[in-house]
Amino acid sequence: MTNEAVKQTRQAIRRARRERPEAELVVTGCAAQIDPAAFAAMPEVDRVIGNAEKLLPQAWASEAKVQVQDILAVRETAPHLAASFSTHARAFVEVQNGCDHRCTFCAIPYGRGNSRSVPAGAVIDRIAMLAEAHGEVVLTGVDLTSYGHDLPGSPTLGSLVERILRHVPRLQRLRLSSLDGIEVDDRLFALLTQEPRVMPHVHLSLQAGDDMILKRMKRRHARAQSVVLAERLRAARPEIAIGADLIAGFPTEDETMFANTLALIGDCGVVHAHIFPYSPRAGTPAARMPQVAPATIRDRAARLRAAAAEQRASWLETLVGSRQQVLVERPGDRGHAENFAEVRLTAPRQTGETVNVTIARVEDGKLVA
Known part of the structure; x- marks a missing residue:
């Protein structure tokens, strides 16, 4: 905020x-x-x-x-956190809320409280119900990869995903929202790269590609760790698509630091980029740091978006001629492939149906089948 x-x-x-x-x-x-x-x-x-x-x-x-x-005093892990909503074909299940980390630019902990997780049983019950009418379920959370540390036995996100897949055989596609790469353990990595019902789409909370900026953000990873993780994911599952959140113009960022973030898009093979111009939040440590000029922030954000768009366009072209499983979404002539590429269908199909199509071309930044 x-x-x-x-x-x-x-x-x-x-x-x-x-x-x-x-x-x-x-x-x-x-x-x-x-x-x-x-x-x-x-x-x-x-x-x-x-x-x-x-x-x-x-x-x-x-x-x-x-x-x-005081939101920081809230400790309940009630099933009401597993609220969901639907866009007909896809449903979203919030399995975690709040955050225990204190990134210097972020006020989320003071708005959402500390991290708390929904017990696996409640999540499974919700997904079992949703799988009856939805082709895909997306697990969401403020800090999704911190799931479980507050529950008895300290289960992990990987263990939750395993239980969902085991107990809800009807579920066709399971997608995960933004992940903190430093918390992707071996169990979760194996699911992301080996389990066919877990979609080949990993969105990473990178934020920056310069080690000094990451340190000033109070992030817990280094640039090299992000690059290695992306390389490992793509090596283990070549069809996997990498997404990332990146902030342009964080306080103290100079041109060399920005260049490291700009290069991260190519180094990590980011094809689904969310670019955010830095904007100070009163009361956060970053708001008290030396600020980058607004015009410079806008320029850097535009350059990040241009680099991300170029990388995405190249990736989409590699998919022409490939076969893709597409979940048909409203209004029936478009949907998303497993790698989250948007696909337009030349012949409308029933919403909620999963269709196997051949990609014919790229048009206006979307695949056409």
Whole structure:
């Protein structure tokens, strides 16, 4: 939650009040959790409810204007964290929330609390139900690879994936959201590279490609570790697609440091890139560091996006002529291959169906079959 995001949230609140003057306006989410007083002071806001309280029916029935407890004190691992939503063909299951790490640019722990995990039994029950109507389930979490350390026996994400695959044989495709590469152990690595129902798509939380910047971010990995992991993944499963989060213009980043991050896109073979221009969040250590000029941040973000787009375009061309398993999504003429490449179908198919197609060409950044 950056300062820019908070600014946009406040603008959205004012717009909502103008459009619905008669409605009760309740603010919740990470920004409200971190600074409830600021939102409560807005004349447009009727109530502020914290991230823990929003899950409690009594909080919505209460007339108290501010209901926000210390999120760092929340310890429950209730099955309500396994909330899901669907885009018809794909469903998402949140198995973990919160974060125990303290990256210098991030305010998430103060909005979501410490890491807590959903017990495997509750996750399996949820996925068994979803697998009846969904061709793919995606496991999500704020810090997904930290799953389980707070549960009895300290199970790992790998053990959770094994149990899901064993107990839900009907599940066709299991995809994992963003992973912290430093926590990909041998068990999880084997599942990512050897299990056909685990999709060949690994999205890594890299953030930067320069060791000094990584240290100032308080990340727990070095550049070389990211490169080695990506190389190992592709060697073990050549069809695997690497995604990554990268931040442009982190405080103190000079041109040489930025060049190391820019080169990381090629060194790791990143084909699904999420590029974020750095934006300071008040109260975080990074906000007190020497800042990079906004124009420089924008320029570096544009250069990262251009390099990522070039790498992605080259990768898509290598898929022309290949056979791909595509899960058909709404509106029935498009979907995603197992490697998460978007595919447009020339003949519409039934939503939720998995089809085996031959890729004919690349068009507007998408595969056409």
